[in-house]
Amino acid sequence: MLTTLIFLPLAGAILLLLLKGREGRRDGLLRWLSLGVSLLVFALTLVVWARFDPSSADYQFVERREWIPAFGISYLVGVDGISLFLLVLTGFLTPIALLSSWASVHRRFAEFAAFLLALESAMLGVFVSLDLFLFYLFWDAMLIPMYFLIGMWGYERRIYAAVKFILYTAAGSILMLVAIIGLGSLHYSATGEYSFELQALQEIPIPPNLEFWFFLAFTLAFAIKVPLFPFHTWLPDAHVEAPTAGSVILAGVLLKMGTYGLVRFSFPLFPDAALFFAPYLAVLAVVGIVYGALVSMVQPDLKKLVAYSSVSHLGFVVLGITALNVQGVQGAVYQMLAHGVSTGGLFLLVGMLSDRRHTRLIAEFGGLKAVMPRLVAAFMIITLASIGLPGLNGFVGEFLIVLGAFRWDPRYAAVAVLGVILSAVYMLWMFQRVNYGTITEDENAALPDLTRREAWVIGPTVAAAVLMGVLPGLFLRPMQPSVERLLQRVSREAVVTAPASSGAGLQAGPVPHAPIRETAGR
């Protein structure tokens, strides 16, 4: 099941390249074919969700095959409640990203779609890998298609952005490679056999000084990907120069790999180091929340504004993870999804505006509400979702994260809430300047409203934002067992109190999603 899921997009990509005609012949067929493949993948992710047992904390749909026996490397994949929705998110955003590029990518569409589908394969692979070698393979392999997407179909400074993207992220992750090899080697000296399986590696004793370095090596890789302040400088360049589809995937899925990596690998593999470093990470996270928001406020370029807002939103996710309680971590995972949907939606809308006007400067717009009411309506919902209005997706995650942070240390929560307010400032101010007021530029007076295709692109995004805001329990319930399993392994309470009471300490808080549903349903 999962293997089919991972390799179906890749097969589609190869098929596209084989069918490619000269000079854009057969373009229509290739477009529908690529969309069909990505929709099929999405359908498969939904099947996984439907057949997922939400009461279990274990990995499901597990497949294991020997791969490189000499090194104990196996092909081992599976999903739990944390990775499940990231799979669905990937499946959801890829067809949307493809469809959004139908009109704007004229040159070499077959290659474009092939890279996008190959990227999807790698992303799905990252989320289901339970063997560290396999994980690293997908993690690094993902850079190549993204590099080509930015460098070949991006805007003016695309080459600089593409090279910066790949060097930054590869440099960050390469030390993780050493740490992974180190873990395998420790497993060898502990048991006499190599293994790179996540669960096997959790069992072995790691000398404290090595644990310290390994944690840093893993976390540096993930922090750059997130990106956590001050490792974020690649992000504005990559986001701004990437084509719309690239930005959507970058913001929607790729950034989540950083935070996913923290939850899946850094914290459970090195619990003691994680507890030691959590406050430092939290400080960087809240600095990022405020810094990202402040920098967003002064951006004249729409795409850059959205890009910096990601730094702020992802800061929330990291804060939730470092809080290390049910609310915080669940909120973090939820916020990953919510951010994927709403920021993906924002990039889609910005892309639509820039396709029409060939500029992304806020000052060039104004008064669009009268010209294209349907596009602006969608823009408004997505903007409000991004701010975190109750009833839309952004609220649930941020609320849970702040709640979790407050239970850990109210000071972090206090600063983080500042970020919520600031996000309302920069988003609403931007929205007002773009859509309200009088029409200042003549070109804006006759812009066409949403086309049918664009409605299909943005409609599902809006629907997802509403669905996630109204029915958070649908998403939170399957996560919960997996989140609790993580917290049993990395638990602050266990350090303070006796080990026996650690489980009770976790359960002591209110059931996490009951109060939320009440608020959201109002």
Place this chain on the structure above:
Amino acid sequence: MMFASDFAAIVPILCVIAAGIACLLAEALRQPGEQMPIGGLAAIGLAGAGITAALLWGRNAIGFGVITADSFALFVVLVLVAIGLLTVLFSPALIARDELPAGEYYALVLFGLAGMMLMAMATDLLVIFLALEVLSLAVYVLTAIRRQAIGAEAGFKYFLLGAFSSAFFLYGIAFAFGVSGSTKLDRLGSVVAAEAMNQSPLALVALGLLLVGFAFKVSAVPFHMWTPDAYEGAPTLVAGFMSTAVKAAAFAAFTRVFLSALEPLRPSWAPALWAIAAATMILGTVVGVAQTNLKRMLAYSSIAHAGYLLVALVAANDVGKSAVLFYLLVYGVGNLGAFATIALLGTRDHANDDLDSFAGLSARHPAIAAAMAVFLLSLGGLPPTAGFVGKWYVFSAAVQSGYYGLAVIGVLTSIVSIFFYLRVIVMMYMAPPAEVPAPAAPSRIAVAALAASVLITFYLGVLPGRVVELASRSVATIF
């Protein structure tokens, strides 16, 4: 029957030599202007060597007490056969274009390969030296085969420095003979091991001289000076052949000598080799960044790759030995492929080997550009290509022996190297097309060889299990 088994061990070498002589004869009998498939003879000889090497697998045939066909040597022989076959497949178009003497060219390639195979199989220092000279002479001539000023200069430089290093090596053998009274590796090993506590300075001098000799041949820093000039001046495909096959043979002997006979002296040579490996990786990548000529860039990159191979050697465990084998294959296919791609893009008067002449290649020759991108990504060590598994293997060896520092230097330099490999990809895919003299359309055989190299690169990157298994079993029984 002793006689037969003596010869059994060298049958692969004999196949190659026979093919080389056949090539020379064919050239001599050829009427002027007559077409003759001389390359086919070379391919048949190499195929014969490959098949006989496979048949010898697991028999541990010993030849004349100085040559062994153990699985370590046979693995290297098979790698050499693969490199040789690919070279032969790429050659015809380039021989026609540059008007090279086909018979002599193939004969030199084959004699060189015979020397390399002998070097991989030799268990006696004098035989290693003999093999070294055989392969070196062939490669010196190949470097200068175009009879142009730059080729002659490169060949002469390579010859002078090569002769210099041979002298070091020979002097080292003399000292080793002084220590043990024999040039055989097992004898040297047992003498050195017996005196492990109280090592004579003679042994250390021998060690140092042999180390310098090998370092020259594998182009390790600070003995790498000849490499960029020789590669730039040599015909491009020959540079690819030199950078892969010669390195494979030299590393095979290097590994055998240092990890068997000189293993007891490891405390003495490990720190020196550590420093050489680190310097080689760092210098190769850092200077590589500054290159604008692709052949020079690949020359520095091949220096850096020698550094990664040295990392595996320093680690000196079973993982390291098999990592050397695996990496030689991975690097051989990737590097030869990259050089061959450059060669296919050149014309008779223009090498087209500057970075700028690659601008917009993906629009002019999409298939060649894609193949080049795959080779470069593999050299850079990005998954899902073979280069990634190779690097993984090498750094696993280093980490297992506790050389975390070396592993970290290795991964950091490989990031820097990704930078310069990417520059080529940027040029090919993202820059507007350049006006360059158009090369002739590549022949079917050359395209097939490119495709085979790409497939091997992906196969070893995605399903390396069987080859890794083979490599690790190759070293398990030997030393």
